[in-house]
Amino acid sequence: MSDSSVYEAVGGAPAVAAVVDLFYAKVLADDQLAPHFRTTDLPALKAHQRTFIAAALGGPEAYRGRPLSEAHAQLALTGEDFDKVVGHLAQSLKEAGVGDDLITVIATHLAPLKDQVVKAP
Template sequence: MKHPLRALLALTAAGLIGAAHAQTADDSLYRAWGQKAGIQAVMQDFVTRLVADARMAPFFKNTNRDNLVTQLTEQLCQQAGGPCVYKGVPMKEAHADMAIGRRDFNALVEVLQQSMDARGIPFDAQNAMLARLAPMHRDVITRD
């Protein structure tokens, strides 16, 4: 991995600044990610990597991949300041029965980082998105 601690540091820092970054009127992050088409390309790569990763595959074995790409695209588009509206299940509800631990969450972030690198997302834009997504860890991690 090119920057192994980058994602974890961004998540830790974002947890300290919390949801203040979750919604903004600024769409510069949305544009830096290539707008909706760019976000969708990263999410397609991400889902492909998730189902191929031995650590992550068990969590996604019964998942509709196309729907997952669509939901993730909408969610990241909204988080990035784009015009999308995420209409999926709230994170806490979606992950309640999945027994996701911190190690699992960190592995998912590693896979996301690989996808961002593979799709050429600039380093600053990667960290900005991770900072906006980081507060979700409270709703996704369901076990120690």
């Protein structure tokens, strides 16, 4: 499946926006992850995340943010943090009606990002 068809299969921009809202509700309710967002401008972060996810799935949006390693360097995220974030995203996709096969495809797009996000011990 091509990247653009992944974006289209998810449902495009409206679906990505809905998934981002579901996702942040889960992340902010997670006692392990929520502290990383205490001082975050959540509306700005959600807008940024919509663009990032859309671009990662092959949508027409261009990601113009900092490199992931730079953006996450000061957060001291662990592998467990990353895995929980991906789990919350997968659950959000499922709640938005995305099928398991497509969620697996999306997860394969995200897995290589772990080394850029997680701070080495």
